[in-house]
Amino acid sequence: MNNDSIAQQPEFLPDINTFYQNSLHKIHDHEGHSMFGFIVFLLSESIIFLSFFAGYIVYKTNTVDWLPPGVSGLEVKEPLINTVILISSSFVIYLAERELHRNNLPGFRFYLIATMAMGSYFLYGQAIEWNSLEFGFTSGVFGGTFYLLTGFHGLHVFTGVLLQGIMLSRSFIPGNYDTGHFGINATSLFWHFVDVIWIILFVLIYVWQ
Amino acid sequence: MKIDDFKKINIEVERLHYDRLEKEPGRDWKRYFTFSTDHKVIGIQYLVTAFFFFLVGGIFAMIIRAELITPASDLVDRTVYNGMFTMHGTIMLFLWTFPSLVGLANYLVPIQIGAEDMAFPRLNAAAFWLVPVVAILTIAGFFVPGGSAQAGWWSYPPVSTQNPTGFLINGQFLWILAIFVSGISSIMGAVNFVTTIFRMRAPGMTLFRMPIFVWTVLSAQIIQLFGLPALTAGSVMLMCDLTVGTTFFDPALGGDAVLFQHFFWFYSHPAVYVIILPIFGIFSEIFPVYSRKPLFGYHVVAISSIIIAAVSALVWVHHMYASGTANWMRLVFMISTMCVSVPTGIKVFAWLGTIWRGKLRFNTAMLFALGGLVMFVFAGITGIMLAAVPIDIHVNNTYFVVGHFHYVLYGTVTMGMFAAIYHWFPKMTGRMYNEGWGQIHFWLTFLGTNLNFFPMHSLGLHGMLRRVASYAPEYMFSNVLASLGGFLLGMSTLPFIFNIIISWIDGEKAGNNPWRAIGLEWLVASPPPIENFDEIPIVISEPYGYGKSEPLTLDRPFIEVETIEKITLATTDNQVEINNN
Numbered sequence: 001m002n003n004d005s006i007a008q009q010p011e012f013l014p015d016i017n018t019f020y021q022n023s024l025h026k027i028h029d030h031e032g033h034s035m036f037g038f039i040v041f042l043l044s045e046s047i048i049f050l051s052f053f054a055g056y057i058v059y060k061t062n063t064v065d066w067l068p069p070g071v072s073g074l075e076v077k078e079p080l081i082n083t084v085i086l087i088s089s090s091f092v093i094y095l096a097e098r099e100l101h102r103n104n105l106p107g108f109r110f111y112l113i114a115t116m117a118m119g120s121y122f123l124y125g126q127a128i129e130w131n132s133l134e135f136g137f138t139s140g141v142f143g144g145t146f147y148l149l150t151g152f153h154g155l156h157v158f159t160g161v162l163l164q165g166i167m168l169s170r171s172f173i174p175g176n177y178d179t180g181h182f183g184i185n186a187t188s189l190f191w192h193f194v195d196v197i198w199i200i201l202f203v204l205i206y207v208w209q
Numbered sequence: 210m211k212i213d214d215f216k217k218i219n220i221e222v223e224r225l226h227y228d229r230l231e232k233e234p235g236r237d238w239k240r241y242f243t244f245s246t247d248h249k250v251i252g253i254q255y256l257v258t259a260f261f262f263f264l265v266g267g268i269f270a271m272i273i274r275a276e277l278i279t280p281a282s283d284l285v286d287r288t289v290y291n292g293m294f295t296m297h298g299t300i301m302l303f304l305w306t307f308p309s310l311v312g313l314a315n316y317l318v319p320i321q322i323g324a325e326d327m328a329f330p331r332l333n334a335a336a337f338w339l340v341p342v343v344a345i346l347t348i349a350g351f352f353v354p355g356g357s358a359q360a361g362w363w364s365y366p367p368v369s370t371q372n373p374t375g376f377l378i379n380g381q382f383l384w385i386l387a388i389f390v391s392g393i394s395s396i397m398g399a400v401n402f403v404t405t406i407f408r409m410r411a412p413g414m415t416l417f418r419m420p421i422f423v424w425t426v427l428s429a430q431i432i433q434l435f436g437l438p439a440l441t442a443g444s445v446m447l448m449c450d451l452t453v454g455t456t457f458f459d460p461a462l463g464g465d466a467v468l469f470q471h472f473f474w475f476y477s478h479p480a481v482y483v484i485i486l487p488i489f490g491i492f493s494e495i496f497p498v499y500s501r502k503p504l505f506g507y508h509v510v511a512i513s514s515i516i517i518a519a520v521s522a523l524v525w526v527h528h529m530y531a532s533g534t535a536n537w538m539r540l541v542f543m544i545s546t547m548c549v550s551v552p553t554g555i556k557v558f559a560w561l562g563t564i565w566r567g568k569l570r571f572n573t574a575m576l577f578a579l580g581g582l583v584m585f586v587f588a589g590i591t592g593i594m595l596a597a598v599p600i601d602i603h604v605n606n607t608y609f610v611v612g613h614f615h616y617v618l619y620g621t622v623t624m625g626m627f628a629a630i631y632h633w634f635p636k637m638t639g640r641m642y643n644e645g646w647g648q649i650h651f652w653l654t655f656l657g658t659n660l661n662f663f664p665m666h667s668l669g670l671h672g673m674l675r676r677v678a679s680y681a682p683e684y685m686f687s688n689v690l691a692s693l694g695g696f697l698l699g700m701s702t703l704p705f706i707f708n709i710i711i712s713w714i715d716g717e718k719a720g721n722n723p724w725r726a727i728g729l730e731w732l733v734a735s736p737p738p739i740e741n742f743d744e745i746p747i748v749i750s751e752p753y754g755y756g757k758s759e760p761l762t763l764d765r766p767f768i769e770v771e772t773i774e775k776i777t778l779a780t781t782d783n784q785v786e787i788n789n790n
Contacts, residue, residue: 032408033328033329033404033408033409034329036404036407036408037328037329037400037401037403037404040399040400040403040404040434041396041400043434043435044396044399044400044434044435044437044438045438046438047434047435047436047437047438047439048438048439048441048442050438051438051439051441051442051443051472051475052442055442055446055457055468055472058465058468059463059464059465059468062465063463064463065463137449137453137455138453138454138455138456140456140462140463141455141456141457141463141464141465142463143455144446144449144455144456144457145457148445148446148449148455152445
């Protein structure tokens with residue numbers, strides 16, 4: 001396509017020249033595709049959690065003996081500390097992203113490591129909590145849903161920390177950011193997603209007892 | 210201008226680029242066995258793999274029909290019979306309809322929207338290579354102690370949570386694993402399609418210039434995205450019940466067996482629209498070509514696909530009228546289910562409006578599309594009947610339901626799929642198929658389908674239950690008819706297979722556009738080169754411009770100036786002919 005043939009376009013399409021150029025840009029905008037696709041994926045992933053939540057609500061409202069024998073309820077204090085740490089880490093990864101956009105790599109690494117530490121602390125706290133509980137995965141639907149929801153979410157936290165680790169190690173590769181910031185943007189979005197899911201989960205499991 | 214002259218021009222056009230095509234690396238058959246990222250190769254890989262499993266599922270179906278030709282359970286063991294109908298359903302849905310339609314969409318969508326490839330080619334290839342994994346997991350069920358899964362394709366607990374052999378890896382375990390992997394593959398595909406359609410369209414290819422096939426693929430893939438995760442959630446819980454010993458679906462220990470049905474149907478009813486919507490797209494592509502008329506009501510047909518996708522999320526409980534569902538819920542879901550018939554009816558009338566007073570050509574593809582449409586209307590009528598609570602309670606779990614959904618899945622989906630394969634065969638292979646054998650294939654399929662599935666309706670109305678290996682002798686006559694129809698369907702695939710193989714190897718050269726169809730895919734060579742277009746085309750008009758004298762694109766890739774003049778002349782001649790009619 002040379003400029004002449006664009007110039008000869010029919011008059012009823014006045015904007016096709018700019019449109020064509022915009023689209024050419026769009027075709028090579030692979031980073032944009034990736035982010036769009038990743039958001040679509042996250043929306044779909046959220047439906048799994050919504051399904052688990054819906055199942056939880058059905059069980060919670062319909063089961064006669066909700067708590068297994070010998071269990072009086074869940075301790076809220078320590079999970080709350082965990083929650084505060086996980087939610088704060090969302091702001092920390094935002095700071096990391098901001099530092100990266102300012103091309104301040106040491107600052108980016110500092111905040112990213114901080115996020116990873118907070119995420120890991122959350123997983124550690126979760127493990128401590130699981131260890132201290134006197135009911136198991138097979139203790140009725142109460143135990144089943146509790147471990148299913150926290151476990152499935154914990155898997156996502158673990159994935160998030162893993163992704164942050166990859167982003168951290170990639171930041172040492174020269175020229176890693178020449179093609180854009182999709183990796184860290186996606187990791188950060190995933191982390192926010194994991195946080196939002198946790199807030200709903202915390203309300204459902206710990207607050208609504 | 211005669212069709213033959215037109216073909217000659219096309220072949221000339223192709224010859225201009227023949228050398229170039231031949232020189233492209235990796236254009237031999239071996240590429241179909243590699244981890245290719247070309248969407249066309251992946252499309253063919255999907256189609257061929259899916260068709261292979263269509264045959265496998267068909268053999269299972271014929272074993273079922275052979276068992277049912279006599280009232281007594283005398284051919285296979287009852288556990289084998291249970292495995293047969295479970296695996297028949299599973300294979301036909303997860304290894305035939307889904308992958309074949311994804312394969313077709315893979316082949317067509319990027320070309321139809323003027324893109325070089327899908328948005329994520331490697332993800333695309335990975336999604337395809339998960340299909341053989343699903344197949345191995347599914348088939349492996351036959352080789353573990355206790356045999357394959359036997360709980361039916363919907364795997365309701367408590368049947369599906371039984372593990373009489375006590376092994377961790379049993380048929381049901383492998384079944385759930387297969388569904389899980391299939392789900393991952395489908396989500397990868399869905400993300401890819403939605404991204405491709407929203408972000409990779411050629412300049413000028415606005416949403417309302419997309420062919421209807423692209424619209425329907427978009428709607429279907431959106432359904433995958435919101436529906437499939439619910440099945441994943443349900444199957445994770447089912448897996449825990451089966452292996453770890455949780456009690457999510459065990460009412461004796463506080464669980465809720467009906468909850469699984471909700472998870473299952475929240476996906477698996479919309480899944481029916483995932484399957485049928487692209488078939489609607491195929492009909493919408495084929496009728497205008499062979500009627501030489503623009504698609505009637507293009508905008509409405511496009512929007513009705515999205516409406517079907519939206520409404521599909523609100524109808525799942527109509528599968529559960531007999532599962533202790535509250536009366537108010539039955540009423541709500543009866544109304545919502547009947548609402549689906551509105552956008553669907555719009556499409557049917559649009560197709561009728563398209564072929565009405567058109568200049569019809571009864572090629573194999575058109576015959577399959579018309580046959581599919583007729584059977585879809587019939588399936589729609591029984592569908593409305595089943596949506597009504599009183600009728601559904603009467604015929605619940607009987608052969609009436611089996612007859613209904615086989616009219617959808619064989620009569621419409623498989624016929625539509627054959628229509629698509631015949632229609633785009635010249636594009637995919639560069640060769641023409643044998644028209645005579647194609648028509649024989651159509652008539653065998655059309656007769657076989659009706660002979661097989663029509664008697665099931667009366668059987669069901671008289672109370673014959675589905676999934677039984679033996680039945681009362683008074684049901685025998687209809688069962689014999691159905692079985693004969695089933696064997697006829699089995700035979701009907703033979704002319705298709707021979708036709709496709711022989712034509713692919715030694716068919717007549719097709720040229721770019723043997724059907725004189727309008728669409729971006731018909732502007733490129735057959736088969737299209739890697740990355741489809743030399744230059745991304747600029748689209749300047751709506752699709753299906755039959756009988757209008759406006760070009761589809763601003764420039765025509767692959768065609769020299771003189772040839773453009775010849776083709777323009779040819780098209781104009783053709784239009785004058787139509788207008789005079």
